[in-house]
Amino acid sequence: MTWTWFHRLASPPYVYGLAARLTPWFAWPAALLIVAGLWGGLVLAPPDYQQGDGFRIIYVHAPSAWMSLMVYTTMAVAAAVGLIWRIKVAHAVAASCAPIGASFTFAALVTGALWGEPMWGTYWEWDPRLTSELVLLFLYLGYMGLRAGIDDTQRADRASALLAVVGVVNVPIIHYSVTWWNSLHQAPSVMRLGKPTISAAMLLPLLMMLLGFTLYFVAVLLVRLRSEVLARERTASWIREAVSA
Amino acid sequence: MSTSGAPAAALTSVAATDDGAGVTLTASALDATRLALLRDLKLAFRKRGQLVQPLAFFALVTMLFPLAVSPELSRLREMAPGVIWVAALLASLLALEFLFRDDAYDGTLEQYALSGQSLTSLMFAKTAAHWLLTGLPLALMAPLAALSLGAPSASLPGIVGSVAVGSVALSLIGSIGAALTLGMKRSGALLSLLTLPLSLPVLIFGARATQLAISGGPLLAPLELLGALAVLGVTLAPLAAAAAVRISLE
Amino acid sequence: MLDERLEVENLHLWRGERHVLRGVRFALGGGGCLEVTGPNGSGKTSLLRTLCGLMYPEEGQVLWKGENVRRDLPAFHAALAYLGHEPPLKADLSARENLRFWIGIRRRVAAADLDAALERVGGGGWCDRLVRTLSAGQRRRVALAGLALLVVPLWILDEPTTNLDTEGQQLVESLIAEQLARGGLVIAAVHHGLPATVRDVRRLELPP
């Protein structure tokens, strides 16, 4: 009995319908939270005592960076589930994650650079976090490249899932090695800022943005998931209803 | 018992029991791994041309730097670790494309997957062959490159050691990428996109060890980290490569 | 317990948008031979590869001795010899070296047995030449020698007579006949049907 929800979640028609029904429940709260977070972050929050108004980049940079990691983790977990139990829906989730994650990793890199110029005096700093983020972008690109290179969906699913799992094992090692490397080559000229003291008026919009982006991710994922599920399904019985609607 | 029971039993007994010499007929996993390794080595020596290519590539790349930057030994010495490691990484990558290609074409991989032996240990054998044929020669060649870049002769043992250990990890990581890109027509660029980000830790620790070797510092810490990566690779990479090969055969 | 038996239940396989296998079912006991026929693209090779456990069917299962082969693939593979379209040979090794490695990975084989097998397929004269210098028919014969050396209960053969002359085809017949007489099983995909001398052949015709 405990496994019925699991089996239902593995059934494409059920997931297709469920995804369609759930999307607005994530999309609208996400929109509200993001708008409120923007208002709070851009207007209500006071300027940082060190970084002035420049710190406001955090309200887009931190959520993007959070997305890049969270989406990769989601992708790897879904990929592992698909690989182990041969569940098509799980592969569909993993495949849906990649373009979202890649685009937000890109956003995190660009916003990080735009933040770096006024704060460090350079757009690009070989800082462990930015470097890891760059590697993460390559991991996403590799995943998408591998998928694109294999014609057969089933084989593409399994090969890319294996890559995602190998990648997720490596991410901590890469991050550790980059941090280790960075500690050897501390550039003295760059101005290092202490952690800004964050007041509630600063923190609350940030939390709203983080939650808003997460809900937004789920909403976009659900839309993508429907298209990926459709692409993997060949038995016509339920598709006829799905596409005629 | 069905009518065919007797002959069937006879057949099974042939496969399962000892022959006259008192040895089992089935090959042990160790035998299988050894033979797979020997086969790859023998094949590589039949095609010596391919064997030399990564080494020539390595020598060529290290030669480009003095020409592109400056012939000043003091500047080259500073760059030497990076040059040696980037060149070794690319040379190892170059040889990876051929790691499984022929085996996939002629059906050897299929026979490996259907041999009843552990595909993981057969993949280990293939990776070991790759290392013996590229990683080890690269490590032995690294002193030449290092000397030409102004490294002191006292640093050579450290350089050989770091390249030898690091290239083990490179071969293992590469075997996963090579297995994943099996069956693609133009896999070279994708193979580097998959393999290079994962090789980053090896590059970092390896270059650091080489740097310490040149400057005469204690290089045990980065060497140990390289060793840890190699050990982790030995335990996990053949498993992943075997899974990738199975997927490519589906 | 020792009764070798292959049962196939309701196999459905999809490749992309193509429904390749549509409910294939059969059972084959010791000493049984099944020939799989059908036009090009009807899924003969896919069926054989699915039986081997290389491809995963969407539905249905393959049972060996009453157990799903997926439960213990290595044990099933140890009982199985599969010959695909192309003989699994390395062009840069001699016929003898090829056999030594290919068969040696699976079982210990004495040099005398190797010689006997090569002699049997008519390779006495050319077995030390590199495979790249051999003709397609000779390569096929090397693969047959390997098949004979494996001594396993289940043979799965994809077009075993391709490229063979009349004498070579007779060789395939006698090898299959011996395997059946030993109580082994043979499943062969064939274009023109197995020669009439192989008796007791059951036929599975795949629709186009």
Next chain:
Amino acid sequence: MKEFLDMGGYAAFVWPAYLVTLTVVVLNIVWARRALARSRAEARRRLDVRGERP
């Protein structure tokens, strides 16, 4: 308002950062919807080919 747009002198960095992120946010929505429309058209085409839709 002008003061707000000026962002304490950081306008050249703050606004592009917001612009890039919001572009990514919007593009993801557009891409996802387009992918779904494409998959539905593809599914319809498949049904037509098999003659399962009148």
